[in-house]
Amino acid sequence: MRTVAALLFSLLLIGCSKSQKPADPAASEIRRLLATERGAIQLAQAADSLLSPELLRLFYEPREFDPAWSDASGTLASVDSLRAVVRSADREGLEPREYHIDAIDALAAKLQVSDQEALLSIRAELDLLLSEAFMLYACHMTEGKVDRDSLRLRRSFGREKRWYAELLERAVGSQNVGSTLGSLAPAHSWYRTLRDLLGHFQAQAKIGMSSHVPSGSAIRPGETGRSVFALRNRLLALGDLHPRSGSTSDEYDSTLVDAVRIFQKRHGYEPSGVADSATIAALNVRPQKRVDQIKATMERWRWMPHTLGRKHVIINIPDFKLSVVENGRAVLTMKVVLGLPNWQTPVFSSAMEQVLFNSPWMAPEDIVEKELINYMKADSNYLPSNNMSLWRRSGDSLVRIDPRTINWSEMTPEKIDFFLRQEGGPQNIMGQVKFLIPNKYNVYLHDTPYREDFPKNVRMFSHGCIRLEKPLDFAEDILQQFPEWTRARIDTVVAHKTENSIRLRKTIPVHVVYSTIWTANDGSIQLRDDYYGLDRRLSELMRQTPRR
Structure with missing residues (x-):
């Protein structure tokens, strides 16, 4: 009996084995297409090419080149999900055509009418295009279309390539392609509101500007004429002037003054109520330029961590402001002084680890070479009057040197072989408290003895470090x-000038960002000038399409 049962069980297994899904004929065509050693693969059926055969092999080899997006009965539902995501890529500030959408649509149509001989080739090419579109879109959403370090269009995947292959395998395996790609966008309100603003300005760009303010001389309260009428119409169109105020008057009255001030505040200008040249230029910015500005800002957010932290510090460079945010609410806000245009404060994320009170400052080499050496050469009393000293390395230690032993008349930046140290205290360039955030740029958040810069509207005066208006409140x-x-x-501690170092038990994320447009808590659209020119450079790259 047992022998008969075993025989029957064996026959059952053989039957099951034979009933397993046979190899898809398109697999051999996919294998053939990916056999190229390197370089892009030009496709025969599609007017397109595959840019990342190495990445595609990472996905297809473990699945024995089995198609992921179709079977013998036709395309799977995931295809429509991916096509929908790609077609809406412009909502993320990206271009649908960069993700093979035209070739995908063309091949999908061919599937319905082609003969059996061409069908396998079409299925294979379509599968590869869909897979590359998924992984390329995923890369652009997680790392950006532009490489942040080289500021060039991304030619490779910065993450471990296998991560994208595994992401695709999970997405097609669970039939969750759309939700998987949707989850890759930054998860904070800065990015979400930019997406809404982008749609608003894209619609405005299609309509065009309804009004324009003549440039030239400033327009002042009390004036009348066509320029005032144009100013009124432009402010009405932008929403800074309420429609009930009336749009027919050509007098620069108090209502118009208030509207100009609202506009100026939204743009970070001094709210003088006078339509000066900067105000008029901002009034006349075309919607398409705002579209480009938003796309650049969204791209920079994709370079940053996609979650900012329950409690975090955020410094927005064009706004010259710092905020401490807890659970989505700003609990502390202050002005900051940032880097000069030729000493720009960098965009980066890190985590605060340490707070230092009254600590000495070791001047960075580039500041000594480019600036401080000139002060030392011009004034023999510069070092002692600023509580500074010079040090030279001797073995594993630093030895103090007498500045009188240096021939300053022959000293050049190339000959500098010493370090400059400034003792802690209120005179210290870093003030009496600084906050350590490890980064490759040697940038700190710190106090400053130079308080006169904070009342100014544009605050670019540092060598890249971030000077705080209210450092003790921050501490x-x-x-x-x-x-x-x-x-x-x-x-x-501050009053007694006592040196103290406190290492945080829990580090706090710090994000230094460059956002020239955002939505404020009151719903107003906030705009700032592109002081470092970062929007302009990045917008040019975002308009480009990688060569196929």
Whole structure:
């Protein structure tokens, strides 16, 4: 009996084995197309080419080149999901045509009418185009279309390539292609509101500008004429002037003054109420330029961490502001002074690790070479009057040197073999407290003795570091991790000029961003000038399409 049962079980297994899904004939065609050693693959059926055969092999080899997007009965539902995502790529500031959408649509149509001889080739090419479109879109959403370091169109995948292949395998395996790609966008309100703004300005760009303010002399309160009428119409179109105020008057009255001030505040200008040249130029910016501005800003956000942290610090360079954010709400906001145009504050993310009170400052080499050496050569009293000293390396230690032993008349940046140190205290360039955020740019958040810059509207005066308007308020907030570090204790340490170092128990994310457009909490559209020219350069790249 047992022998008969075993025989029957074996026959059943053989039957099951024979009933397993046979190899898809398109697999051999996919294998053949991916056999090229390197370079792009020009496709025969599609007027397109595959840019990443190496990445495609990482996906197809483990699945024995089995098609992912179709079977003998036709395309799977995932195809429509991917096509829908790609067609809406412009909502993310990206171009649908860069993800093979034209070739995909053409091949999908061919599937319905082609003979059996061409069908396998069409299925194979369509499968490869869909897979590359998925992974390329995923790369652009997670890392950006433009490489942030080289500022060139991305030619490779910055992440481990296998990550994209595994992401695709999970997406097609679970039939969740659309939701998988949708989850890759930055998850914070800065990005989400930009997506809404992009749609608004894209619609405006199709319509065009309904009004234009003549450039030239400033337009002032009390004036009348066609320029005032144009100014009124433009502010009405932008929403800074309420429609009930009336649009027929050509007088620069108090209502118009208020509207100009609202517009100026939204743009980070001094709210003078006078339509000066900068205000008029901003009024006349075309919607398409705003579209380009938003696309560049969205791209930079894709370079940053996609979640900012429950508690985080964010510094927006064009706004010259810092905010401490907890659970989506700003609990502390202050002005900051940032880098000069030729000493730009970089865009980066890090995590604050340490708070230092009254610590000495070791001047960075480039600041010594480009600036401080000139002060030392011009004034023999510069070092002692600023509580500074010079040091030279001797073995594993630093030895203080007498500046009188240096021939300053022959000193050039190339000959500098010393370090400059400034003692801690209120005179220190870093002020009396600084906050360490490890980064390759040697940038700190810190106090400053130069308080006169904070009332200014445009605050670009540093060598790249971030000077804080309210450093002690900031320290008090950051040091909430330590109950013993009360505001009274902080004030005592500062007053007594006592050196202290506090390593945070829990690091705090710090994001230095460059956003020239965003939506404020009150719903107003905030805009800032492109002080470093980053929007202009990135917009040019975003308009380009990688060569196929």
